[in-house]
Amino acid sequence: MDKIRFIHCADLHLDSPFVGLKHLPAELFERIQNSTFAAFEKLVKEAIRRQVDFMVISGDLFDEEDRSIRAQAKLVNQFNLLGEEGIPVYVIHGNHDHLGGFRLELDMPENVLIFDKETEVKELVTKSGALVKLAGFSYGTRHIRERRISEYPKQIEADYVIGLLHGSEGSVHSTHESYAPFSINELKEKNYHYWALGHIHQRQVLHQEPPIVYPGNIQGRHRKETGEKGCYLVELSQQDAVLEFIPTQDIIWGKVVVSLEGVERFGEVFQLIEKAAEEFEVNGDCLLQVDLIDFKDLNSDMIHAIDNGDLLQALQADLPAGETIKWVHSIKLSRFEHVDIDVKDPFITDVIHTLRNMNVLEGKEALVELYEHPSLYRYIDSLKEDELSQLVEETVDLILHPSRSQ
Template sequence: MKFIHAADLHLDSPFLGLQNHIIPSKLWSLIRESTFTSFKKMVDDAIRQNVDFVLLVGDLFDRNDHSVRVETRFFEELNRLADHQIPVLISFGNHDYFNGDPSQLGYPANTTVFPNKVTTTNVVLRSGQRVAVTGFSFGSQWVKRPVIEDYPQATGKAEWHIGMLHGSLESLHSPAAHYAPFTLKQLQEKNYDYWALGHIHKRQSLDERGTINYSGNIQGRHINEPGEKGYLLVKSDQQSLKTSFVATAPIVWEELRLPLGKETVGALANTLVKKLEASQFNKMHFLRIILTNRSQAPINVLKAISDGTLLAAVQDLNSQIWEQLNCWVTSVKLAQERPTIVSQLDQTYFDQARDDLFTADELRALAGSLKRVAFINQDLTADDSFDDIFNRATTLLQENIDDQGGGVE
């Protein structure tokens, strides 16, 4: 037995926050097409590998009101798999939830869509072995009930039993834990041979045997989804299953840490681009540059980072040679010791106010409705965002102090 486990395709993701007047149109088209490119590569591999079936575990589309164009392109790939007699099993997730009759979707005969209630379907392999696959589709955006309780125990009626579940491990401390939550113990107690999980975009295995897996998404969409993305190829070896990762994403998101030298602000952009030339990326990378500095950076450098002028200068140079560099800089940040207020402002009082008022909860409260924008909310919850925002706020305060001649009324 050999099959593909993929999830979170997010076809036609809008990649909010990336487009501006500097990014080249060809590069913008590349990123907008990246989810389709990755999916097509996966289908190519399925055909070349002659897999027995393909599992797509939720959030195939970025939103449930997707366009006819996206639907048409998805149909094309399903039809290619159908032409090679490769079954496809689909469960919809919280982004592409569907509460209608799956038979009305008009998908080709090789495609099975799980309804809103937990259902088991059988796939007969070329060898004659039978695989029981159990899953369900989200009928609405929110599924807070532990649907795992409806999954049946594995029986001896099939040689293999696989579970498809788009949801979140209850122990994960994130808003995602509100989506069809489950525990590792609940999964293990079903005695399935493999669990194909979706919803969490970080590829990971939840058990020592490597048979309870999140495949991650097939294309990173922002800096908080770094590294290679793709699918899991699962093969049987007698009575055990072996899983390997296959990369398909045409674009990789990464952080690149570069030391901050003594250049002036005007020369810094050129220096950074020259360092990018030495990186020699073998595929397209979208980068966040992290400038490292042991001492406190000059105030003009902090200001250039804070107000975006340094990024604009880097992107202007980057736009001319992005194809040669095989990379695009999306943001510039600074990693250093927390800046201090060097003035008549009492540092002790400032630190006390910081500890009392500048907390993660206060930051999220100030963000207000901005948290509803996915990429902003994800950045707010990133590990380094809190310190970065604090440093920027401190920089602005220091600028105002300097502008007033070092005095505070």
């Protein structure tokens, strides 16, 4: 039986708002705003160059349920390019771009096949004659908490069977909400040749035979989505599967950690950050977050200059430009290592004790009004343990040193 070759991508998040970056230079901010589109254009060019049999998109094509006409028009344009090459595209919608969202919708080209909210099987015969069947469903509403994997049929008769699923595997630690949960064993029991997953933005191969794969998103959207982003080129035969990761990101988010052990002068801090940025190895242009540690020798004026953004402003003004852009977008004093401080007020002592003993679930409960706010929920990712620790220590620092927030 002939091999098949296809692109598996997910979580395009076209038209992502990139909240909190408007302080960047206008030219750089405009590029970041367009980076999800640029990433998808790269992906489509790769699909055409490699003449794949088809493309699979496993949910969240758009960042918002009320998708813009601009985002849809750009997407349709790329789909048309694939259609001209005879490349069909199989699409499921996820929680961000569910079918129930209010929108003015553009008609999709004939080569784009979208799964309904009920699980269904679509069929394709490749140019070489291989019969491929694809099973999946689109989200009808934003929140699908129930398990949907039981709806996927077993023992589908075809040369190759591919499952599309936008959801959460139970053992995967993630900042994303748990939607349409499943287990690896539940997927294996279906006897499919490949599982094309979406929803988790960190690429992961959960299982080798058959491949159960999260490709991650195609472009990092904020400082927590670091490193290369892209899609997988998948080549399936009856004997094995070969996966090739293809980077598509237009801009990479990175992080460097700078130790200030023994540093007392502002100029030294400046030079150490410049050196760390210069030595940061990256394939392409990047936005850098700088985490400063071991800063106990800094005086309060220098700490204030870092907290209020004076150091960042100076660095952005003088950071030399090279062939590769390395723009420092934020500088943070890492206050993870808290020390016991003698606090006489028993109320403050109790508050700090409560904060430092808070687990992730309690943290989510404390922020539930933000997560469920109709205008804010789409901009907030779920807390994970290290992020909660940072938030707690920043809060404790403000309680103990309120002048730093001025």
